[in-house]
Amino acid sequence: MRSKKHMPRPLSIFLSSLMIFGMMQLDSLLLAQPPKELTNSIGMKLVLIPKGTFMMGSPESEEGRRENETQHEVTISNDYYLGAYEVTQTQYQTVIGNNPSCYQGALVGNQNADLPVENVSLDDAVEFCKKLSELPEEKKAGRVYRLPTEAEWEYACRAGSKTIYSFDDEEGLLPEYGWFKRNSSQRTHTVGLLEPNAWGLYDMHGNVWEWCSDWYGEYPKRAVSDPTGPTMGTDRVNRGGCWLYLAANCRSASRNWAKSSYQDGLLGFRVALSSSRIPK
Numbered sequence: 310m311r312s313k314k315h316m317p318r319p320l321s322i323f324l325s326s327l328m329i330f331g332m333m334q335l336d337s338l339l340l341a342q343p344p345k346e347l348t349n350s351i352g353m354k355l356v357l358i359p360k361g362t363f364m365m366g367s368p369e370s371e372e373g374r375r376e377n378e379t380q381h382e383v384t385i386s387n388d389y390y391l392g393a394y395e396v397t398q399t400q401y402q403t404v405i406g407n408n409p410s411c412y413q414g415a416l417v418g419n420q421n422a423d424l425p426v427e428n429v430s431l432d433d434a435v436e437f438c439k440k441l442s443e444l445p446e447e448k449k450a451g452r453v454y455r456l457p458t459e460a461e462w463e464y465a466c467r468a469g470s471k472t473i474y475s476f477d478d479e480e481g482l483l484p485e486y487g488w489f490k491r492n493s494s495q496r497t498h499t500v501g502l503l504e505p506n507a508w509g510l511y512d513m514h515g516n517v518w519e520w521c522s523d524w525y526g527e528y529p530k531r532a533v534s535d536p537t538g539p540t541m542g543t544d545r546v547n548r549g550g551c552w553l554y555l556a557a558n559c560r561s562a563s564r565n566w567a568k569s570s571y572q573d574g575l576l577g578f579r580v581a582l583s584s585s586r587i588p589k
């Protein structure tokens with residue numbers, strides 16, 4: 310009699326094949342997951358920001374609040390990547406071929422300082438994204454860079470928090486996370502020196518203001534999905550406060566604006582990444 314331990318050979322082959330097929334499926338599923346972070350061909354680190362819903366703007370009770378921060382619900386319906394750091398002068402030089410920054414290493418007494426690029430207009434920042442996307446390795450990887458929308462910026466800055474700053478309501482803790490008027494010695498600082506937020510993003514509060522892609526305008530008063538700002542305007546948004554400004558300007562909800570052509574030593578940017586390889 311055939312032992313019960315041995316199943317008929319055709320059945321055993323069928324089940325083994327099923328298992329191997331299942332493992333292959335699992336493998337391809339795992340491969341389809343976007344990495345939590347990536348480093349591109351010029352050494353720029355980007356962090357995966359998971360899609361979700363949050364309250365954009367500030368409650369009327371928030372200290373230091375301004376009228377343009379009308380609180381409303383925003384849904385971000387796709388994952389995206391955001392630079393872990395502000396774009397540095399070295400990265401800008403690599404991609405564009407010059408460094409327009411007011412505060413360069415020699416000026417701040419440290420030739421090796423990895424300072425954020427500033428004195429760049431919104432048009433310069435957009436051009437940087439375009440040129441970066443055209444680098445052969447970036448093109449090959451399907452990585453298309455752009456500025457974050459204002460909603461993407463605030464969502465990433467908050468990193469799940471509902472407090473005044475991403476770390477807490479306590480202004481006294483800001484020097485641990487951001488360069489602003491009180492701790493900056495009146496200049497920019499090497500990116501990433503201070504504490505990151507809960508999603509691993511550095512200098513979202515302070516150092517340099519950061520350009521966003523939206524025209525500046527009033528917020529909607531109702532819940533919206535993937536807002537991109539007004540269709541027209543005269544100024545573009547920038548966010549996060551900077552080394553010269555007060556703590557209140559570094560709040561997660563704080564907004565600033567300037568003409569697309571405006572540039573000064575307070576204003577830089579970080580890049581966002583749309584990738585066809587990120588599953589929808």
Ligand SMILES: [Ca+2]
Nearest residue numbers: 512515517549
């Ligand atoms: Ca900043």
